[in-house]
Amino acid sequence: MEIRLYVTTTEVLAGEILDLLSDVFGEEDFAIATTEIDEKKDIWEASVYMMREDEAEVRARVEEALKATFPDAKVEREVIPDVDWVAKSLEGLKPVRAGRFLVHGSHDRDKVRPGDIAIEIDAGQAFGTGHHGTTAGCLETIDRVLRSRPVRNALDLGTGSGVLAIAVRKLRNIPVLATDIDPIATKVAAENVRSNGIASGISTATAPGFHSTAFSAHGPFDLIIANILARPLIKMAPQLVNHLAPGGSVVLSGILAAQRWKVLAAYNGAHLRHVRTIWRNGWVTIHLDRP
Ligand SMILES: C[S@@+](CC[C@H](N)C(=O)[O-])C[C@H]1O[C@@H](n2cnc3c(N)ncnc32)[C@H](O)[C@@H]1O
The missing domain is CATH 3.30.70.120 (Alpha-Beta Plaits)
Known part of the structure; x- marks a missing residue:
């Protein structure tokens, strides 16, 4: 409790x-x-x-x-109260495709096809089964970024179930730091990392925003993914850009369509260049690069 x-x-x-x-x-x-x-x-x-x-x-x-x-x-x-989200939501969760990824529950292993990059996540006490428009938008953008940019390390801020950190690591053999403000999320993320057969390379830490020494120990980062919400993303823009390596990429989500201009203004103000915006079910995911 x-x-x-x-x-x-x-x-x-x-x-x-x-x-x-x-x-x-x-x-x-x-x-x-x-x-x-x-x-x-x-x-x-x-x-x-x-x-x-x-x-x-x-x-x-x-x-x-x-x-x-x-x-x-x-x-x-x-x-x-502890909620048994697993029992509550196992049935009815269909696998989700985003980019080359297929996110599925353990009950759907037979749905994985050759060529899929499979991520197994059972609905648990942390956000991120792939079904939400923000998660799917991030997965799609991660796939694009990792196809086109030289990325040597990554940060997944607000990792929830760890789905995005796992996605990065499944595409590239690079170190990933996965953090969340919620200790239950970081615990769930670490469990999902293990159950996806990733023995090393993803570190987890519980921290609000950038308030931890874990960031300076692992950064600066070539790729920062933050699926949080518009307001905290706007507030943390200067800190986030401080932790981004020159030439690095940022993937931001948790942003309602109407809020995207404010978020873009904050990150343009921090000298990032807008690359692409993806829309999924009223939510947007924004990809920006640091020149
Ligand atoms: C929308 S979920 C995203 C989960 C997963 N990354 C995904 O894309 O499905 C947002 C997560 O960010 C965490 N979070 C919210 N505010 C945060 C902050 N200031 N610092 C770190 N994590 C935060 C929440 O606890 C939650 O797990």
């Missing part, structure tokens, strides 16, 4: 609390995140996720950290 401790505040203060908590918990295994609750009213939550057994200790440290700068902050609590 997972617990979320959170403070409800404004966007600016949520960012400050995030920084403060990042200093407190550093590289420890607790995910720290900010979430927008209401854009118009500027209501945000700054959260720390932990397992139930760590709650008392984490709460004491959070309250101590907030005391000096945010004495009025009220730390609230949410219990996040």
Whole structure:
């Protein structure tokens, strides 16, 4: 059972609390995140996720950290129940084709045809079975990028099930760093990496955005894939481009069609060149290159 401790505040203060908590918990295994609750009213939550057994200790440290700068902050609590997504969604999930990839569940191994690059993902507690338009758009774009660009290493930011990191590694024998803000996702991703027969080459790390030393240890990257959401992608544009090697490529998704101009503006402003936009079910995936 997972617990979320959170403070409800404004966007600016949520960012400050995030920084403060990042200093407190550093590289420890607790995910720290900010979430927008209401854009118009500027209501945000700054959260720390932990397992139930760590709650008392984490709460004491959070309250101590907030005391000096945010004495009025009220730390609230949410219990996040474990959901058996596997049992819930195994049936009915058909294999998905995107680029040369076929993403399928373990119940559909017989659907793999010669020439397919097969990725086996059972629906679990992390996003990314290939069915969502954002995942499919990323897979298609990864296939294009790896056909046309010299890519020596890659970062999959917001890896979820690990599907995109696995896709990169199945096409190229290069090191891949797969990170997620959610520790359950990184655990699931590591399991999927193993069950896809990838013995080495993909490292996983739990980190919000670029708040981890894992990035400097593995980067800069020739390819960065981030299927998150428009708003965090816009915010992290300068950091993301800082971790991109000259001549590198970026694949961004989790962007609704109407939001694409804002995302493009942020990344054009960071001197990336737009290459292609792919549309799938109202979602867009954007490929940009660093000259
Ligand atoms: C839409 S899912 C994408 C999963 C997978 N990469 C795919 O394409 O199907 C987004 C993932 O990003 C993670 N995430 C959201 N915000 C993040 C952040 N700031 N830093 C790292 N991961 C984040 C979520 O926990 C989630 O697993």
